[in-house]
Amino acid sequence: MENDSCEKTPGKSVVDQVADGIISRIIDGSLHPGDKLPTEMELCRQFGAGRNSVREAVKKLQAYGILYIKRADGTFVSESYNQKMLDPMLYSIILQKNSWRDFVELRSVIDIGTLNVVIQREDIASFLPDLYWTFGELSAELHSSTPSVDRVLELDSRFHTQIAGAAQNPMLETITEYITRLTLPSRYETTRRVLEQGDVDRFVELHRQLLAVIERRQADQIARTVQDHYIFWK
Secondary structure, three states: OOOOOOOOOOOOOHHHHHHHHHHHHHHHOOOOOOOEOOOHHHHHHHHOOOHHHHHHHHHHHHHOOOEEEEOOOEEEEOOOOOHHHHHHHHHHHHHOOOOHHHHHHHHHHHHHHHHHHHOOOOOHHHHHHHHHHHHHHHHHHHOOOOOOHHHHHHHHHHHHHHHHHHOOOHHHHHHHHHHHHHOHHHHHHHHHHHHHHOOHHHHHHHHHHHHHHHHOOOHHHHHHHHHHHOOOOO
């Protein structure tokens, strides 16, 4: 195998460069899921890095779920998706959460994509009853004499989580979970404002529109409906 010694990349440590090198091999097919990683010494030779750097790079990729260790057997490339694999990307989003406009655009793209996946399911009828039930609870709470911000927020989160779950894609579910957690403070404030200003009917109607898009498989209405849904949140 040819030498893949680490090139000096400004701003990147040797550890990160070794980790990137291993990931590149997985991407280009030099390493496949289930393959055993070369020995520590061989990795040192291939990447032109010290043992400590190689060891830390492997630990980092193991923490991300990309590699796993079998005692006495060696280190292997993971064969299946692990939620931890998305953590680095999602943590970077958290650290940049002050870029609010960018974050709203990201959530919009994810919501639009999720709905496009959901409406392609042949068994829409299998999850619609639960979604309508949650919608009914949300509407009832919003129209009650003393609606609770916490309860509305809980039901709203459940509604969107159920939609993400209907896509049957664990990566989308993970991303949606992080977005739900990350937007909790702003969504709490939005919910409080909706209740105070009496915009309950509009809030309920926006959720009803999402249901209609799914039930009628209205692909051409998804983008507009998602954008309308953010009217209170921006």
